[in-house]
Amino acid sequence: MSLASSSLCLFLFLSIFSCIKSDELQVLLTLKTALQGSNTDVLASWVSNNHVCDFTGITCNSDNFVKEIELSNQQLTGTLLFDSICQLQSLDKLSFGFNSLYGTISKELNNCTKLQYLDLGNNGFSGSFPSISSLSELRYLYLNNSGCSGVFPWASLEKMTNLISLSLGDHNFSPTPFPVEVLKLTKLNWLYLSNCSLQGPIPAEIGNLGGLISLELSANNLTGEIPTDIGKLNKLWQLELYQNRLTGQLPVGLRNLTNLQLFDVSTNFLEGNLSEVRFLTKLVSLQLFENQLSGEVPAELGQFKKLVNLSLYSNQLTGPLPKELGSWADFDFIDVSENFLTGPIPPDMCKKGTMKGLLMLQNKFTGEIPASYANCLTLERFRVSKNSLTGTVPAGIWGLPNLNIIDIELNQIEGPITKDIGNAKALAQLYAANNRLSGELPEEISEASSFVTIDLSNNQFSGKFPASIGDLKHLSTLKLQNNMFSGSIPNQTIIFFKRCSQKSKISKDVLTLIICFALGTVILLVSFACFFYLKKREKDHDPSLKEESWNMKPFRELVASEDEIIDSIKQENLIGKGGSGNVYKVMLSSGKELAVKHIWNSDTNGLKRARSTTPILGKRGGKSQEFEAEVQTLSSIRHVNVVKLNFNSKKRVLSLVDSRIPEVFKEDAVEILRIAVLCTARQPVKRPTMRIVVQMLEEADPCKLVRIVISKDGTAKKIEVKENEKINSSA
Known part of the structure; x- marks a missing residue:
């Protein structure tokens, strides 16, 4: 070959080489343009006056051709132009995992035939994944959580016999049996197919991998x-x-x-x-x-030297836990709740000082809480409720600095809550109800400033109620009933009731109405429960109360209870209206039906108040004209099922209200309780609609803006607050 010919060949080779280099630069700059919306400077080096091998995320081979693109987890957004990317003829690694890429994964990906590593996982692509059967040299395929859906081309995997890692999980693929193509990939060491709509049995051939x-x-x-x-x-x-x-x-x-x-x-x-x-x-x-x-639980678990997490809850396990369980390694967490386990709590699970969670509730554990946990400074959750534990709570447990929940309720635990509870700065929930705890609550409880819930009910606590507990700003639930506390709630307490809604704004301020109604419903239900609980207690102690509260004078002998009559005075049973009251249908437990007349009360202007629960009396205590006329009319009727019902007096009705409610609120309580009765009818169809409840609440006006000052001696004073007056909780 002549020198001229050799020079010409060299020139042509360099020209082709230079052309390829130029093409690779253009491919990467086009890719940068497609990712232009990315909020990152990772592509700042991708400029034309830099060599492509100096671009961030680019690795070249020995001939300075692009071999790898590694841009995973770089906050990239945009689309991938595979028809352009796959022009990089030496590309064997393409990694864009953990970004925010979108669009579809096009079939042009098949042109990247030399790829050994492909990671497009954890992105926001859409559409179905294309067949990639031409990528037979792949060894690592990560497509998990890429955003694709539909039918996955499992047959594409059949020729990828060199695959080492396959990750296709976290997709809303069409349901499919376990893919047989996967069972042929005998070189796999990592297989992730979680949450990708597999169904049916796990094939026995899984053992071939x-x-x-x-x-x-x-x-x-x-x-x-x-x-x-x-x-x-x-x-x-x-x-x-x-x-x-x-x-x-x-x-x-x-x-x-x-x-x-x-x-x-x-x-x-x-x-x-x-x-x-x-x-x-x-x-x-x-x-x-x-x-x-x-x-x-096998005794051998107590000798496992690496075990740090154990979750066995919600099974039917019996017997004791191994004594040395969790004592060998940096034990972190145990949850064996809701079983039938017995015996003592293993004492050394926090031996290495790393334990965060001890959950053993609802079993049959016995014995005392091991004193060793008083030194477990890393402990965040301590729950051993609903067992048969005895003894006292080791003092240090009350004050563990990282603990956010103590749950020891429904055991037989004794002793006091110690003063070191003030060190429990992270403690938000304390459940200790239904034990035998005793002594006074320490003033230091107020120093545990994260408290949200405290339940100490059904114990044997005594002494005065800590005055400082009012300093717990986040406390929303406090249960202390059925203890032996003495004295009254200390200090002056000011309660604010803010108007729930104004009639002039009720149809504009929808959010306020919804919040108000939800709060009002809770108050009504609680009030209803308290009312009937107290009424039941009064009935149990005074069997003559019913006879004093209601005056029944049957025109003939009739087997019926007052409750049967009262419970039927509701809108659903209305069968007629008169000038002085409504007539209701009453079905007795005996099967007999009654027609009951509810006489209306009159206000000072002589207007009917159909929703009134006050007695049918005149302004000065005398009977109203409507009542007299009604009695006269009824007395002239000789029907076998005529029954006359009458409230005795306003005083008798108010006597049903808890005596602890201040006088200034008793009339309001009666009206709210009446609405509560309607709202809690046993059959849902008999309960009033939301619109009716709102109307009744508006008329009752229970949320009127007032300030109630309750002094130490228990007396109360109600002060109306003007609409524009600023409410200051520290007042």
């Missing part, structure tokens, strides 16, 4: 038993099968997975015992909750 170190098939609709062939996967480090519909027992052969560290088959329908678990000595986390497992 002997190289797996991680198998995740959770949150699907898998059914049937866990195949025994899963015991062949002796390299498994992680096995996640939770939230399916698996049945049967833990498979024989599970014991062969001696390298298993993370095991989760929770929220299934598994039954049988835990005997296969006792050989999994390298377990770090064991999650078997929400199944139907039974039998005892």
Whole structure:
């Protein structure tokens, strides 16, 4: 070959080389344009006067051609132009995971035939995923949570025999049985197919994937038993099968997975015992909750040197927990609630000082709370309620600095709440009801400034109520009933009732109305419950109360109770109206029907008040003309089912109201209780509509803006507050 020919060939080669270089620059600049909306400076180096190999996220091969694009987790947004990207002929890695990319993944992705690594997961793509059967050299495929949906092209995987990692989970794919194509990928060591609409049984052929170190098939609709062939996967480090519909027992052969560290088959329908678990000595986390497992917790778990998380709640387990459980490693969390476990609480689960959660409620544990937990400064949740624990709460537990919940209710625990509770700055919830706790509540309880809920009911606390408890600004629930406290609530307490809505604005201020109605309903229901509880207590202690409250004078002998009559005086039973009252249909428990006349009261102007519950009396206590006329009319009727009902007096009605309610509010209470009775009718169809309740509340005006000052001696004074007056809670 002549020198001229050699020079010409070299020139042509350099020209082609230069052209390719130019094309790669243009491809990347086009890609940058498609990602222009990204809020990041990661693409700042992508400019034409820089060499492409100097672009951030770009790796070149020895010939300075683009080999890798690694831009995962870079806050990128925009679309990917695969027809352009796949012009990079040496590209073997394309990684855009954990960004905010959108649009569709086009079929032009098939042109990236040299790809060995593809990560488009955790983005916001849409549409179905295209067939990628030409990407036969792939070794790592991460498409999990990419946003794609529809039918996944499982057949595309059949030629990818070199796949090592396959991650397709977290997609709303069309339901499909376990894909047989996956079972042929024998080089897999990582398989993530959780939450991708798999259904039916797990094939026994899963045992052929002997190289797996991680198998995740959770949150699907898998059914049937866990195949025994899963015991062949002796390299498994992680096995996640939770939230399916698996049945049967833990498979024989599970014991062969001696390298298993993370095991989760929770929220299934598994039954049988835990005997296969006792050989999994390298377990770090064991999650078997929400199944139907039974039998005892294997004693071997007490010797597991790496175990830090144990969740067995909502099963049917019996017997004791291993004494040394959690004492070897940096134990973090245990939840064995809702079983039938017995014996003492293992004492050394916080031996390494790392434990955050101890949840053992609703079992049959006995003995005392171990004193060792008083030193567990990392503890955040301590829940041992609904057991048979005795003794006292170790003093230090009350004051643990990171604890946000103490739940010891429904045990037989004794002793006081100690002063160190003031150190519990994170404590928000204290449930200690139904125990035998005693002594005085320490003033230091107010120093636990995060309190939201305190329930100390049904104990034996005594002494004065701590004056400082009013300093707990976040406290919304305080239950102290059925103790032996003495004295009155200390200090002057000012209560503000703000008007719920104004009649002139009720149809404009919808949000206020909804909030007000919700609060009003709660108040009504509570008032209703308190009213009938107190009324029942009064009836139990004074059998003559009913006779004093209502005056029944039957025209003939009739077997009926006052409650049957009163409970039927409601709008749904209205069968007639008269000039002085309404007539209601009453069905007795005996099966007989009555027509009952409810006489209206009159106001000072002689106007009827159809909703009044006040007695039918005149202004000075004398009977109204309407009442007299009604009695005269009824007396002339000789029907066999005529019954006359009459409130005796206003005083008698008010006597039903709790005596602890200040006099200034008793009349309001009577009217609100009447509305509460209507709202809590046993049959929903008999309850008034929201519109009617709002109307009744408006007329009753229970939320009128007032200020009630309750002094230490228990007396009360109501002061009306003007609409424009500023309400100051510190007043």
